[in-house]
Amino acid sequence: MNTVKTSTPMKPTMQMLCRLLDHLWVRGLCLAAAFGLGTGLAMSATANAPVSxxxxxxxxxxxxxxxxxxxxxxxxxxxxxxxxxxxxxxxxxxxxxxxxxxxxxxxxxxxxxxxxxxxxxxxAGQAPAEPVQVADKPAEPAPQPRQVLVAAVPLQRGMQLSAKHVRLAQLDTPGLPVNVLEHVAQVMYAEVVRDVRPETPLRSQDIRPTVLVKRGQMVLLSVGQSTGFQISARVEAMQDGRYGEQITLKNRESGRLLSGMVKGPNQVQGL
Known part of the structure; x- marks a missing residue:
C-alpha cells in the first residue's frame, strides 16, 4: 500500500511573515521620523515666535x-x-x-x-521716594476794606443822579464787582441805565452821562477862565450833548458855527 506523504508549506509562510515584520518595522521608523520632525518644527516655531x-x-x-x-x-x-x-x-x-x-x-x-x-x-529693597518738601509760604495779608459808592435809595432806569442818591460805604474787596465807582463826582450829571437796588455797589456800566443840552435850545457859551477874563454869549445848540461831549453851536446873529464842550445844563465851554 502506497502511503502519500504531505509536507507542510513552511517556507512560503515564513517568507510572508518576514515581509510583514519588515513592513511594520519600516512603518515604525517612518512614524518615528515624522513625530520627531513635527516636534522639532513646533519647537523651532516656538523659539522663533515674534516678541510682542x-x-x-x-x-x-x-x-x-x-x-x-x-x-x-x-x-x-x-x-x-x-x-x-x-x-x-x-x-x-x-x-x-x-x-x-x-x-x-x-x-x-x-x-x-x-x-x-x-x-x-x-x-526690591529700595524705600519709596519721599515727597518733596515745599517751604511754607508766608501768609498773605488780609484784604483791606475798600470805600466804594453804593445806591442810597432804589434807583430806576432813566433817573438823573445827584449826591442824595448815593453814599460811600466800606466793603470787603474780594466781593466787589469790577469797575466799581469810588467818588460822588462820578455820578454827577449822570443817569441810570438799569434798575439798582439799595446798598448795591455802583459800576461804571450802570450809569451814563445824561443829556444836558438839547438841539435847538439856546445855551450859555463861556470863553476864557472862570477866575479871570471871561466872555459869555447866548448861542444855539446844533445837536444834543451829554456832559463832557463836544458839540456844534451857532451864533444866530452872525451865522458863525462854533464848537464847545458841555459842562452843565445848557452850559458849554468854548474851545
Whole structure:
C-alpha cells in the first residue's frame, strides 16, 4: 500500500511573515521620523515666535533700570500695563529717561512709529521716594476794606443822579464787582441805565452821562477862565450833548458855527 506523504508549506509562510515584520518595522521608523520632525518644527516655531511690543518694552525697561541703578534685573518689578493698550513694536531702539524727580516713573519713547508711554517701576529693597518738601509760604495779608459808592435809595432806569442818591460805604474787596465807582463826582450829571437796588455797589456800566443840552435850545457859551477874563454869549445848540461831549453851536446873529464842550445844563465851554 502506497502511503502519500504531505509536507507542510513552511517556507512560503515564513517568507510572508518576514515581509510583514519588515513592513511594520519600516512603518515604525517612518512614524518615528515624522513625530520627531513635527516636534522639532513646533519647537523651532516656538523659539522663533515674534516678541510682542509689550514684552519688548518690559524687557527693555527692566534692563535700563538695572543698568542705570546698578541693580540686578531680577529685583526690578514692572507694574502691569493696561490691557487695553496696543503697543506697536518699535523699529528703532527705545529711548528712556526719568521725567520726574522720582525714579519710580520711566518715560519710554519710540521714534518709529512715534509713541511714548509712562511705566511705573520699583526696585526690591529700595524705600519709596519721599515727597518733596515745599517751604511754607508766608501768609498773605488780609484784604483791606475798600470805600466804594453804593445806591442810597432804589434807583430806576432813566433817573438823573445827584449826591442824595448815593453814599460811600466800606466793603470787603474780594466781593466787589469790577469797575466799581469810588467818588460822588462820578455820578454827577449822570443817569441810570438799569434798575439798582439799595446798598448795591455802583459800576461804571450802570450809569451814563445824561443829556444836558438839547438841539435847538439856546445855551450859555463861556470863553476864557472862570477866575479871570471871561466872555459869555447866548448861542444855539446844533445837536444834543451829554456832559463832557463836544458839540456844534451857532451864533444866530452872525451865522458863525462854533464848537464847545458841555459842562452843565445848557452850559458849554468854548474851545
Amino acid at each position: 511690543g509689550a514684552q519688548a518694552l518690559q524687557q527693555a525697561v527692566t534692563e535700563w533700570v538695572a543698568q542705570t541703578q546698578s541693580v540686578d534685573p531680577g529685583v526690578v518689578d514692572i507694574a502691569p500695563l493696561d490691557s487695553r493698550l496696543q503697543i506697536k513694536s518699535c523699529q528703532q531702539a527705545l529711548s528712556m529717561d526719568l521725567p520726574f524727580a522720582s525714579k519710580q516713573t520711566v518715560r519710554v519713547r519710540c521714534a518709529q512709529p512715534v509713541w511714548q508711554l509712562f511705566v511705573r517701576v520699583s526696585v
